[in-house]
Amino acid sequence: MYWVTPVPSDGLTFTADGKIATLQMANVPIIDQPRWPAIDAETTPAFLDFKLVFTPTDDPVRYENAMQQYRFEGFKAKAQLEATARVPSIDFTFKTDPLETSKCDFAVMGDEVNGKYYESSHG
Amino acid sequence: MAFDFVPRFELNRRHWLEVGVTSALAACLPRTLLRAQSAPQSCAPPIPQNHEPSNGGPCPYPIPWLDKNGNHNQAATPNVELSSIYHFKGKLARCNGFHGMGTDNKGNRLAWGTPTTDYSYMAGDYWSARQVHQSVFAHT
Numbered sequence: 001m002y003w004v005t006p007v008p009s010d011g012l013t014f015t016a017d018g019k020i021a022t023l024q025m026a027n028v029p030i031i032d033q034p035r036w037p038a039i040d041a042e043t044t045p046a047f048l049d050f051k052l053v054f055t056p057t058d059d060p061v062r063y064e065n066a067m068q069q070y071r072f073e074g075f076k077a078k079a080q081l082e083a084t085a086r087v088p089s090i091d092f093t094f095k096t097d098p099l100e101t102s103k104c105d106f107a108v109m110g111d112e113v114n115g116k117y118y119e120s121s122h123g
Numbered sequence: 124m125a126f127d128f129v130p131r132f133e134l135n136r137r138h139w140l141e142v143g144v145t146s147a148l149a150a151c152l153p154r155t156l157l158r159a160q161s162a163p164q165s166c167a168p169p170i171p172q173n174h175e176p177s178n179g180g181p182c183p184y185p186i187p188w189l190d191k192n193g194n195h196n197q198a199a200t201p202n203v204e205l206s207s208i209y210h211f212k213g214k215l216a217r218c219n220g221f222h223g224m225g226t227d228n229k230g231n232r233l234a235w236g237t238p239t240t241d242y243s244y245m246a247g248d249y250w251s252a253r254q255v256h257q258s259v260f261a262h263t
Contacts, residue, residue, distance in 0.1 A: 004183075004207045004245075007259040012244050021216055023244050023261060030263075048263075052242050054216045063202045068188065070204045072215065079218035081242065096225035096235060105220025105238065106199055115184070115210035116250055 021109060023052045032087045044090065050083035051099060054109045061108055069118040074110010168252070178253040183260070184209040199241060206245055207262045213247010217262070 005028065013022050028048045035041035056075040064071040082099040086092070096102065113121045166182035186209050189197055198219060199205055205217040221236035243262040248255050 004260045004262050007244065007246075007261050009259070011261075012246055012259050021214075021244065023242070025261065028263065050242075050263075052218075054218070061201065063205070065202075065204070068204060070206065072205055074215075077216065077218070079216070079221075079242070081221055081223070091228070093228040094225055094233065094235070095227075096223050102221055102223035102236075104218045104222075106201075107216070107218035108199075108205070109214075109216035111213065112206050112215040112245075113212045114186075114204065114206055114208075117210065117212040117248075121212070 019056055021054045023050075023054075025050060030085075032090075044087055046085060046087040048083060048085050050081060052079065052081045053099060054079050054107060056109055061110070066118075068114075070112065070114035071118060071121065072108070072110060072112045074108050077107040077109045079104040079107035179251060181252050181256060183211070183249040183251055183256070183258075198239060199243070205243065207243070208245055208249050208260065210250035211245060211247065212249075213245060215243065215245050215247075217241075217243040 007023065007025065011023060011025050013024075014020065026049045028050070030046045030048050032044040032046045033041050055078045057077060059076040060074070061076055062071070062073050080099045080102045081104070082096045082102065084093065084095045166180045168177055168180040171177050186204055186207065189204070189207075197203060199217040206215055219241035220238045221240040223235050224232060225235050226232055241262065244259065245262070246259040248257055250256070
């Protein structure tokens with residue numbers, strides 16, 4: 001799963017009403033790869049702390065493709081991110097401004113079924 | 124894809140912080156190094172003992188048609204598969220196209236974010252090795 005990392009049990013939390021989700025992780029090992037996607041692009045170990053908050057709107061969405069066997073039902077959302085990145089070997093740190101200052105072009109949150117669960121679920 | 128800074132190095136789409144690559148590697152690292160990360164697990168199928176059947180490894184399946192090129196780099200938009208895991212059922216959120224500002228350790232003010240600065244969570248059941256697993260994953 002090239003683009004996916006496991007999240008600790010306390011890394012994803014929801015408000016009591018289940019609507020607002022916060023994904024927060026610390027010391028995620030990452031790489032600094034300035035010359036990507038060059039095939040010989042060198043990498044440098046780095047670390048990322050981040051906090052990502054999803055807040056739903058009242059605008060429902062439903063994305064479904066029976067051929068590809070997926071169904072997503074949820075709401076358009078607002079997503080905001082704050083993060084700190086560190087590249088120890090070059091003594092570089094970058095910290096974003098507070099969460100509230102970030103903006104996001106596209107965000108949705110909801111429930112998804114796909115693959116073997118698609119046929120057995122009712123949309 | 125994750126956390127792209129615009130000005131510091133060159134204007135490269137995934138200029139630094141290729142979270143995805145090391146996220147995959149993270150599963151191989153010892154827990155002491157990972158700290159906040161969940162416990163690593165091997166994706167390799169266990170070797171059956173006593174002629175028991177082999178049902179594959181416990182890691183989730185990628186989306187088949189997105190994996191054909193070896194990655195899952197499909198931008199999040201309406202009417203596309205938003206999950207990175209196949210045979211999945213659960214809560215999902217996805218976002219991309221962040222814009223923001225920040226400061227480095229030398230006091231320089233820098234913009235961050237590109238159309239491909241992309242995050243998600245997937246929390247629920249997935250099917251592999253012929254059984255249901257429950258977990259939380261992030262696409263970073």
